[in-house]
Amino acid sequence: MKMDWLSRIALLLGVVMFGGSAGAEELNDKMVSWLTQYASAAMLDRYTTPEHKVVTIDKKKPEEFQIPLEDARQVIKVAYNTARAQVCHLKDKEAENSEALIKHAQMANKWTDKQLFFIRELQLFVVQITVGTIRITQEGDNKKIELMPKTETLSKVHPCNEDEAKKLTDTIDAYVKEVKQ
Helix, strand or coil: EEEEEEEHHHHHHHHHHHHHHHHHHCCCHHHHHHHHHHHHHHHEEEEEECCCCCCECCCCHHHHHCCHHHHHHHHHHHHHHHHHHHHHHCHHHHHHHHHHHHHHHHCCCCCCCHHHHHHHHHHHHHHHHHHHHHEEEEECCCCEEEECHHHHHHCCCCCCCHHHHHHHHHHHHHHHHHHHC
């Protein structure tokens, strides 16, 4: 039986992030673990840092690059806001939020290069699954992550109304300001 996880995850993220006041705290450990697992699977095995340092990722050793669950939960919360900014056509806010997340992680001075890369990848994965640019399918025990054509993406995502765009702008502005301090 073929199953599409995209709709379920995007809907669940939307309900959790905008349906209640607790926000990211409502993301249960299973959901956070699931998202980190799939973000790990989608990662490249090798990348180059902005300082031109080549870093190799051994996916058989997730303890070298994954971050604690609570930190991942916060990355997911920020990434979801980045995705919603994309849906709301708030390009500046989308970029500001994404950049603030990375800056916040770098300023913490507690992450290795591999963990910083994972934070970027987790953010990217959450954005992609939320806006529908990737789909996870399962046939039997085999799961597959696939990129979707642009024509099939945002049309399936809950649209953004004016009130949400305003609230999202305020949320992102507050986060960016907090990171800058």
